[in-house]
Amino acid sequence: MDRSKADDRTGGIVGILALAGIVAAVTQTLVVPLIGDLPRLLGTSASNASWVVTATLLAAAVTTPVAGRLGDMYGKRRMLLVSTLPLIAGSVLCALSSSVVPMIAGRALQGMGMGVVPLGISLLRDVVPAERLGSSIAVMSASMGVGGALGLPFSAAIAENANWRVLFWVVAALSVLIGALIRFLVPGDRPAAAAARFDLPGAVGLGTALVCLLLGVSKGGDWGWTDGTTLGLLAAAVVVLLAWGRWELRTAEPLVDLRVTARPQILMTNAASILVGFAMYAQSLVVPQLLQLPEETGYGLGHSMLAMGLWMAPAGLMMMVVSPLGAKLSAARGPRTTLVVGSLIIAAGYGVSLPLLGSTAGLLVVTLVCSTGIGFAYGAMPALIMGAVPPSETASANSFNTLMRSIGSSVSAAVIGVVLAQMTTDFAGFALPSEEGFRTAMLIGCAVGVLAAVAAFLIPVRAASAPDAASGDEGTPLPTVRADNPA
Structure with a gap:
């Protein structure tokens, strides 16, 4: 009971x-x-x-x-x-x-x-x-x-x-x-150390750099990628990030502990997260447009906004359905394996899209396959992060990982936006993304999914010396979840 x-x-x-x-x-x-x-x-x-x-x-x-x-x-x-x-x-x-x-x-x-x-x-x-x-x-x-x-x-x-x-x-x-x-x-959770001090300069520096970077990336297509404002924002982002990194390495209680972030397990997990974020967002830019473009284009499916949303909804529910399967795979083989498998499934979803772009049911299959991979990957990434940081840094490390995914999504929006804007066809006097443009976008998503799998595979495996191993790399206390369970 x-x-x-x-x-x-x-x-x-x-x-x-x-x-x-x-x-x-x-x-x-x-x-x-x-x-x-x-x-x-x-x-x-x-x-x-x-x-x-x-x-x-x-x-x-x-x-x-x-x-x-x-x-x-x-x-x-x-x-x-x-x-x-x-x-x-x-x-x-x-x-x-x-x-x-x-x-x-x-x-x-x-x-x-x-x-x-x-x-x-x-x-x-x-x-x-x-x-x-x-x-x-x-x-x-x-x-x-x-x-x-x-x-x-x-x-x-x-x-x-x-x-x-x-x-x-x-x-x-x-x-x-x-x-x-x-x-x-x-x-409530365990209390933090009373002596902790918030890194206000680090927060301002990171916030400034992110605003410059994401504003340049998200608005570059509207302003022009060679426009002075776009280039100035991107250059400012680089300069501020370098200054911010120098500050974080020198301050005693940084907003983001870059020395911990540079550990191979965290570094490669964050790299994979950027790529997964990119791959996740690319199909969400392509599929809704294909579902709503007029049938007269020859490749659009002519659905309303509401119908498009209903056709997209099963993909999100699929993530919830497969999440227990991803957890079981992580328990058996480690979250690194789950991240690799998830990334490959995402790539496969983009791969099977090429012959299925012309039908609503085909696009449903594409979103279901991609969401299966995303469900696996999104469950594995926090486990990998928490497997490499002490409890006192769990939230900041997970938040930074979430930021990496957001950056990947923002870059995806910019790249896919450029592709669809450059590869157009004339329809009743209006320039619409062409079928070839959509296919190119899906191929890019497939390639990035493969790259995410490669990055995940390069995450180092930490073998436990005993079932109750008490410490990890550089003396960090091990949480419940390790990068990979020894087979």
């Missing part, structure tokens, strides 16, 4: 944290069905309206590493609760907005709440029994895919059948619910 109650309690904790991840992911895709109507709804230009999307990306990138570090210092559960506050405030502000400036501010606040996912994953290490940790991490990681998949049909259905403000009121209510559930049902 006691064991059953413990299992029920663990399941409840994981469910609450997974719900938080789902809501965060829904928030990211919330405005996609509204993009075309935002200039009219907010009385602004299309260029200004695009900042409604960009603001969330930038705010999430800047604040996620900060939230992770603060979670290690003051408690992950406490920072989870804090992270729900901007989600609530941003959602309410967006719901009340009638012009573009408050909408952008609200979306930026929503972006500040995106740290709930790495914080939730890190909290699992402290509040979930060791035998349930692997499967719990996999479920929590899959929540991002579920939320992203459910967000599109949810947003499209409300946008087509109700007032668009309802979208933000629903997210605000869900965020309040999540905050209450965490407050009353999720236990």
